[in-house]
Amino acid sequence: MIGQKKKRGVEGVEEDLAQARAAINEAIRMRRHGREDRFIPRGSIYRNSYAFHQSHIEMVKRFKVWTYREGEQPLVHAGPFKDIYAIEGQFIAEMESETNPFMASHPDEAHTFFIPISVANIVDFVYMPITNYSRDQLQNVVSDYISVVANKYPYWNRSNGADHFMVSCHDWGPDVSSGNPQFFKNFIRVLCNANTSESFQPGRDVPMPQFYGPAHRLASPNYGQPPNNRPILAFFAGGAHGEIREMLLDHWKGKDNEVIVHEYLPKGQNYTKLMGQSKFCLCPSGFEVASPRVVEAIYAGCIPVIISNNYVLPLSDVFDWSQFSVSVSVDKIPEIKTILQAIPDWKYLKMQKRVRGLLRHFLLDRPSRPFDVIHMILHSVWLRRLNFKLPT
Structure with missing residues (x-):
């Protein structure tokens, strides 16, 4: 009805989400x-x-996030902007930016609540x-921070933390809740x-891509060669971090001229050029499952070869990784060349084209833009x- 006031509080938030669900279900039903x-x-x-597509539209139109303002830097409201945990700091900064379109003006209008803690900074400054x-x-x-906001506001307690989330790219990220699993059983961890x-629980937690920052290093993903100018079958260079x-x-x-594997790249060779x-591009887990090589491969137009156990791939609630990556179990490492050579050219060309089409979703923009990686991470929280x- 024209002139009808929008409902406030839980009732208004849930009505908003119900409308979004209806629009998404209609798009699925109509295949539109x-x-x-x-x-x-x-x-x-x-x-x-x-x-x-409809879900992303609804998110941009409706989604509001309240970022708690309690606490001081560096443990909260800040994170690393470079090296392998860069996405953690970039995401926190984006959520706290005055230009962030998802910022709630009041917590009563928020669909979710962001805990702006940086595990990487806690490790650096405390350990x-x-x-x-x-x-x-x-x-x-982490528990002390949440106790502060739970005692000050009603939002954590009314949902038992189910509409609260945090972001961490540090290896220790999964451990934030293991000290008190009952308290954190509903909490969304973006890891x-x-x-x-x-x-890690795929239905509750969000798998996040890992970047090797700073952001300007990632700004020009144009070093990949066309598919007919890629003489290297498979490539990896990296330290012996972990059993895999x-x-x-x-x-x-150093044992094959088509599967090129280095622990340390020989002097004079360029890592990104070789990926291109x-x-x-071989993406083995290190001490933990995630690796920035997955994103680096996408930037280079190189098909990622995931060599890992127990790894939920980034943003996999939206993407079907089987369409643009190859998964090799750890026990099949000796057979990598045979596995990759068995992929026919027509299939490789299709997969490589899909990798190129995936790029827009892994661009790290500041400020963030629709369909880039920060929007995609938020979309997973929105889902x-x-x-x-x-309860209303």
């Missing part, structure tokens, strides 16, 4: 893409392009130099280290919020 975007997601890289690997101090910092053997990489280096380091000249209702 939304009409409110210049970009239309199509193709097999998406699990359901109709659902994703360094690391002499004690106990996670107690990390867990205490690079999306390891199901370390308590040790196995890879043991079987392939390779058909397949989880759509999956439950607060």
Whole structure:
């Protein structure tokens, strides 16, 4: 009805989400893409392009996030902007930016609540130099912060944390809640280290892509060669971090002129150039499951070869990774060349084209833009919020 006031509080938030669910279900039923975007997601890289497109439209139109303002830097409201945990700091900064369109003006209008804690900064400022690997101090910092906001506001307690989330790319990210699993049983953890053997729960938690920052290093993903100018079958260069990489280096380091594997790149060779000249880029887990090589491969137009156990791949609630990557189990490392050579040219060309089409979703823009990686991470949180209702 014209002039009808929008409902406030839980009732208004849930009504908003109900309208979004209805629009998404209608798009799925009618197999119809939304009409409110210049970009239309199509193709097999998406699990359901109709659902994703309408969901993204609804998110941009409706989604509001309240970022708690309690606490001081560096443990909260700040994070790393460079090296392998860069996405953690970039995401926190984006959420706290005055230009963030998802910022709620009042917590009563928020669909979700962001805990702006940086695990990477806690490790750097509380543990360094690391002499004690106990996670107690990390867990205490997170629990104390949430206790402060839970005592000050009603929002954590009314949902038991189910509409609250945090972001961490540090290896220790999964451990923030293990000290008090009952308290954190509904809490959404957005993690690079999306390891199901370390308590990651795909239906609740969000697998996040890992970047090697700073952002300007990623600004020009144009070094990949066309598919007919990639003489290297497969490429990897990296340290012997963990058992999987040790196995890879043991079987392939310096032993083949088509599967090129280095522990240390020879002097004078360029890492990104070699990725851009390779058909397949090997992405083995290190000490933990995630690796920035997955994103680097996408930037290079190189098909990622995932060598890992228990790894939930980034943004996999939207993307069908089987359409543009190859998964090799750890016990098949000696057979990598045979596996990759068995992929026919027509299939490789299709997969490589899909990798190129995937790039827009892994661009790290500041400020963020629709369909880039920060929007995609938020979209995964949005999906989880759509999956439950607060009592009204």
